[in-house]
Amino acid sequence: MASAATFLEQLRQNRVWKSIFRRGPALTNRTRSLAVFGNLFLHFLPVKVREKSLRARATYYLGSFSFLLFLVLVISGVLLMFYYHPAVPQAYRDMKDLRFVVSSGVFLRNLHRLAAHLMVIAVFAHMFHVFYRGGYKPPHEFNWAVGVVLLLVTLFLSYTGYLLPWDQLAFWAITVGTNIVSSMPVIGNRIRFLLLGGNLVGENALLRFYVLHCVVLPLVAVMLVGIHFWRVQKDGGLTVKEDRERKE
Amino acid sequence: MSETEKPGSGPASPETPETGGMARRDFLNEITFGALGVAGLGSAVVTYQYMSPNVLFEPPTRFRAGNPDLYPVNSVTFLQDQQVYIVRTPAGFYAVSAVCTHLGCITQWKPEDHLIECPCHGSKFKNDGAKVAGPAPRPLPHFSIALTADGELVVDKLETIRAEQVLKV
Numbered sequence: 331m332a333s334a335a336t337f338l339e340q341l342r343q344n345r346v347w348k349s350i351f352r353r354g355p356a357l358t359n360r361t362r363s364l365a366v367f368g369n370l371f372l373h374f375l376p377v378k379v380r381e382k383s384l385r386a387r388a389t390y391y392l393g394s395f396s397f398l399l400f401l402v403l404v405i406s407g408v409l410l411m412f413y414y415h416p417a418v419p420q421a422y423r424d425m426k427d428l429r430f431v432v433s434s435g436v437f438l439r440n441l442h443r444l445a446a447h448l449m450v451i452a453v454f455a456h457m458f459h460v461f462y463r464g465g466y467k468p469p470h471e472f473n474w475a476v477g478v479v480l481l482l483v484t485l486f487l488s489y490t491g492y493l494l495p496w497d498q499l500a501f502w503a504i505t506v507g508t509n510i511v512s513s514m515p516v517i518g519n520r521i522r523f524l525l526l527g528g529n530l531v532g533e534n535a536l537l538r539f540y541v542l543h544c545v546v547l548p549l550v551a552v553m554l555v556g557i558h559f560w561r562v563q564k565d566g567g568l569t570v571k572e573d574r575e576r577k578e
Numbered sequence: 579m580s581e582t583e584k585p586g587s588g589p590a591s592p593e594t595p596e597t598g599g600m601a602r603r604d605f606l607n608e609i610t611f612g613a614l615g616v617a618g619l620g621s622a623v624v625t626y627q628y629m630s631p632n633v634l635f636e637p638p639t640r641f642r643a644g645n646p647d648l649y650p651v652n653s654v655t656f657l658q659d660q661q662v663y664i665v666r667t668p669a670g671f672y673a674v675s676a677v678c679t680h681l682g683c684i685t686q687w688k689p690e691d692h693l694i695e696c697p698c699h700g701s702k703f704k705n706d707g708a709k710v711a712g713p714a715p716r717p718l719p720h721f722s723i724a725l726t727a728d729g730e731l732v733v734d735k736l737e738t739i740r741a742e743q744v745l746k747v
Contacts, residue, residue, distance in 0.1 A: 335604065409625070409628060412629065413631075427633070431632050431633045432628060432631065432632060433624075433627040433628050433630070433632060434624050434625075434627060434628045435628065438628065
């Protein structure tokens with residue numbers, strides 16, 4: 331009822347609230363813009379959007395959905411890290427413990443796994459949609475390139491995460507995958523050696539893939555996602571279809 | 579959408595309740611934030627449960643300390659793995675914690691001084707755990723000690739007993 335509204339009003343008068351958000355209620359266009367500019371998380375978003383780009387068929391929310399899945403993966407992944415040791419053979423035991431012993435462990439593990447599968451699908455769908463919309467054309471070329479790198483980062487995240495359960499599937503997938511890497515001319519074997527930290531898929535490889543999966547690649551992804559979002563508005567908003575209905 | 583209609587102007591506007599009830603916007607806001615609150619609270623509970631381990635890989639607190647004949651009379655024996663002193667006096671056996679009651683350092687038995695001494699902040703205890711000097715707030719606790727059916731000492735670190743209680747063998 332009105333109580334919720336008055337509570338919100340009182341909260342806005344609170345000194346702590348004012349020190350964090352600085353501005354009062356966003357009632358005018360100016361204060362609305364300032365609310366977006368003055369917030370680290372919101373400043374990625376445009377102050378104004380065209381109505382067309384809010385329609386479902388403008389994007390099918392594929393980019394937002396990919397980002398949502400990324401957030402789900404970060405949160406569930408950090409929680410899984412509390413129980414996982416990247417060591418042989420403890421890694422496999424920890425994975426089994428998460429499935430059978432830890433409360434909600436099986437839920438978090440499956441959430442992480444399924445969200446990862448879904449994110450690969452969502453990112454691909456996002457890429458195809460942007461491609462068929464012509465979203466790679468000027469002035470969006472740079473953001474298209476950032477998006478392609480983000481697709482690769484997503485795939486690398488999936489691939490490095492694949493080794494971490496340390497089961498037969500993981501072991502042979504990484505064996506096969508790194509052998510594909512080594513088929514690169516001249517530098518292939520060297521890259522495989524660096525990736526595995528040796529010649530075999532062993533303890534070093536597990537630790538390296540863990541660090542890549544939990545630290546390096548997520549940091550790269552967060553940075554590129556930031557640039558990606560920011561460039562959408564700097565490049566003049568989404569690529570939307572011209573309205574044909576008006577001509578008819 | 580028509581440009582002439584402004585919010586709050588028509589009789590069927592969603593902004594104004596017709597009969598003193600709740601505005602549609604307030605209703606939707608409360609439903610949404612209520613649902614988010616319930617979901618958030620539930621996630622917090624489930625996360626708390628997840629973060630409390632169900633199985634611990636810690637050493638057992640109840641352990642066998644071997645045959646009583648291993649310990650000569652008037653001796654203090656430090657059991658490294660369990661961090662417990664097995665003390666044998668003419669009166670009998672007792673088990674004293676080796677963990678300092680100050681900040682949890684592992685104490686050492688100094689036979690030359692006949693004292694248990696903590697290396698961290700200099701607390702000193704007698705061999706029955708009574709405090710002699712230092713910042714330790716309490717004496718070292720005694721753990722329950724008993725004999726098994728086959729005549730071995732067994733100590734339970736979860737159960738503390740009064741210092742006067744001694745196991746006679």
